[in-house]
């Protein structure tokens with residue numbers, strides 16, 4: 001299988017001024033007539049993309065072509081000779097009812113729907129399936145009236161005609177040009193809720209959220225989130241919605257989370273449906289942020305789109321940044337930043353250190369769909385955030401305005417974006433752009449030195465970046481490190497250093513550009529305490545051997561809330577590293593008293609915001625340990641983490657119970673961010689307590705399960721029980737199953753609770769049994785993700801040396817791959833840690849990877865990701 005390269009990019013040889021798509025939907029086939037007005041730009045033959053299509057006919061200017069006038073391959077339709085300007089009419093036949101890949105046109109629970117990004121449109125008709133061909137669409141959909149009363153596509157509803165024979169036909173027209181990956185169609189029998197939004201210029205927009213009948217009452221949170229997003233984008237970026245209708249449709253079988261099709265978003269139903277009985281606080285938060293994300297794409301992605309797929313982060317990084325900022329404004333900025341960085345570290349840093357590391361703007365690939373990664377999304381967002389940090393918020397807004405002024409309606413590149421931000425701010429981003437081209441997480445080491453005689457504090461920063469696939473050496477990055485100095489009392493000192501830049505938000509930055517630089521702070525009477533990388537202002541790994549005293553001091557006194565929590569993580573990590581060594585050497589694990597007393601003090605601190613306190617109490621995750629340790633020793637990780645958790649719980653039993661009792665049952669139905677924070681804290685207290693394996697505590701957990709008045713409480717209790725040997729375990733799991741077995745969204749929580757247990761040694765057997773359970777359907781991506789992918793991310797049990805989870809996992813990948821390559825490829829990441837495994841485990845993993853790669857029909861999606869683990 002071949003690779004494609006960015007350097008091979010050529011602008012399109014033809015443009016399409018308009019296309020009319022005519023769909024005739026039936027139970028066992030679908031006919032599509034695509035009529036395009038095509039114009040030549042460069043000389044040469046016409047090549048159209050198309051896969052798995054049955055061509056019925058092809059006409060140019062109304063003349064049917066003979067078989068010798070065109071050529072069809074697995075991936076293309078080639079017409080050697082065409083006029084300079086012509087009408088192209090192509091009729092194809094599809095089998096949506098048999099489409100298991102869930103890209104192109106397919107059926108989910110009797111509903112026709114589409115997923116065209118990245119390259120699904122070519123499974124609908126032969127077309128120029130590339131984002132730089134932007135076209136005006138008009139669409140007609142004909143279907144059985146009783147079975148498919150709702151017929152939707154992008155843009156404006158023109159009319160709907162009753163054809164008299166039990167069928168009807170809908171006409172849609174999208175006034176905005178778009179690439180074909182943003183095309184969408186839905187036909188089905190759906191419930192709907194409606195509302196309106198009045199834009200900043202007084203235009204009324206009709207909002208509709210569709211879901212299976214009976215589920216529409218669970219759509220109000222999504223509706224509410226949509227209205228908040230529309231308002232926020234007007235207020236923060238001055239962007240007003242540009243159509244009269246905005247539709248969201250919830251679909252049960254969906255590969256991704258959601259899709260930003262123009263005016264007609266299609267969502268995975270898990271990211272739409274929510275009420276307090278069925279959804280957790282985290283679900284509510286995710287729905288709000290994904291609804292916002294897809295809405296924000298209307299400008300960053302749809303109005304200004306990609307020149308080619310290597311530029312994917314142009315829209316995804318920017319839109320993630322926008323949704324993170326939105327969430328920060330809706331909830332708590334400090335806590336939001338902690339959550340975003342946790343996710344980045346756990347997922348993206350691991351990706352950047354693994355066999356599939358790639359730049360934010362990659363230069364080659366086998367499968368375009370493998371680009372939908374945390375690097376493109378989350379690291380891409382960090383790159384945008386750094387730009388904002390450098391030019392300041394006002395400067396960034398100026399740059400965004402410039403971006404739309406220059407590029408509205410165009411298909412552009414990440415370079416175009418960087419130029420639009422830097423030019424109006426008179427900044428040079430030449431070096432900064434290396435963030436787009438170089439993969440790997442940079443390491444910044446920090447050296448401090450105080451010269452008491454001169455009253456000078458010297459901070460020396462040195463950067464490096466580990467080698468990554470295809471990139472053995474790197475050039476220095478332009479790294480903005482937000483910083484401050486504190487005096488002994490915790491007061492922020494004013495800085496006297498000529499190398500510091502102060503951005504327009506008044507933030508102090510050390511802008512590291514050389515490989516090594518020293519920043520000298522003058523006029524200091526005593527040694528200050530350095531606070532560096534505030535707000536996690538750059539996606540780097542800090543190597544900073546700060547004294548324990550300084551770390552504890554910052555944890556209590558830093559004015560930057562991110563760093564307070566970061567210091568708690570750093571201290572936890574230092575302790576874990578020692579404990580992991582002890583576990584590996586079969587020594588007794590020693591818990592550090594100072595760390596425990598600090599945790600006690602945090603628990604007792606009445607002035608600390610509960611949501612923030614919950615973050616302070618979190619210990620570094622297994623995912624972080626796996627990155628920080630040279631060897632992934634699952635058993636040692638488990639010993640270290642559970643020993644420390646138990647010690648914290650034992651030392652603070654009464655205090656944890658107090659917290660639990662203070663917040664449990666208070667406003668159980670409230671969805672105020674403040675109440676989310678209370679619940680997070682008290683449920684965390686309960687989880688700590690449960691680690692004591694104390695029957696009295698397990699009674700409390702069990703009671704919470706049965707009395708729960710919201711899903712957050714129920715799910716917390718069920719997860720704790722699922723990971724215990726409590727006598728209450730089976731009953732609770734059984735009850736949850738009975739209650740939710742017919743609910744396609746909620747039942748996934750039941751799978752995840754069982755796949756993510758770490759104390760329970762027989763997880764693999766549990767998961768194997770669950771794949772045979774009547775509630776599990778391997779063709780449903782949510783089932784696969786919530787059971788199999790969750791298990792693959794369960795580092796402790798997936799890599800348990802006493803089992804061979806790898807073999808089972810490979811079997812499942814091979815089972816899914818022929819049906820749905822995108823979903824199979826999502827599972828492959830479980831093998832990213834292979835190089836860190838101990839020899840016997842590594843051998844087991846490599847055997848399975850080789851077995852998968854040896855399958856000739858393995859999709860290019862899975863192949864690309866697995867092959868790299870072998871080199």
Ligand code: B3K
Pocket residue numbers: 117118256257258259260293294297316369372822
């Ligand atoms: N753009 C879609 C992702 C589509 C995934 C295609 N394999 C969701 C989003 O990022 O908004």
Ligand code: ZN
Pocket residue numbers: 293297315316319
């Ligand atoms: Zn997106």
